[in-house]
Amino acid sequence: MRVKTSGSAAWSGGIKDGQGTISTKSGALTNYPYGLSSRYEGKPGSNPEELLGAAHAACFTMNLSRLLTEAGFKAERMDTSADVTLEIAGDSFTITSVHLTFKGAIPGIDQATFDGLIARAKSGCPVSKLFNCTITLDASLVS
Structure with missing residues (x-):
């Protein structure tokens, strides 16, 4: 058995002022936000x-x-x-x-x-x- 699926990420801007989105093939996440502040500062969004x-x-x-x-x-x-x-x-x-x-x-x-x-x-x-x-x-x- 072989299963293949995918996820994707998009990013605009620099590391400090930039913003990104994460999406999954299933649609569980669609353009869900992530960035420096959600990764290191506990702000809204994912990481x-x-x-x-x-x-x-x-x-x-x-x-x-x-x-x-x-x-x-x-x-x-x-x-x-x-x-x-x-x-x-x-x-x-x-x-x-x-x-x-x-x-x-x-x-x-x-x-x-x-x-x-x-x-x-x-x-x-x-x-x-x-x-x-x-x-x-x-x-x-x-x-």
Whole structure:
């Protein structure tokens, strides 16, 4: 199986006064604003790290769902967040870490099985494989 999709970005102006937009093939984002102020100053708009975090959380959760299904479990609910850290390393910015936080309600699963599937979901997630940084994970079952 091969899946191909796309996203795009447009930019006008310099780095400090410029503005950009991000779009996705699906239309989930269409000309959504991003810029220096949304990336580094917490102003409205998006940024690449936020999008990578959302993609990583979604990919991990889908991968875990697949593994749970294969093991005979079905989650009532799974919530994953991904905190992406961007820092200056040398003379440029680098993503230095991603921290995943998972909480899920999975009827009938025991802790050992859960722990094993969580580890496999993290290591087998295609987005996890893209990052050249530390990826940590906190996972808990909730009722």
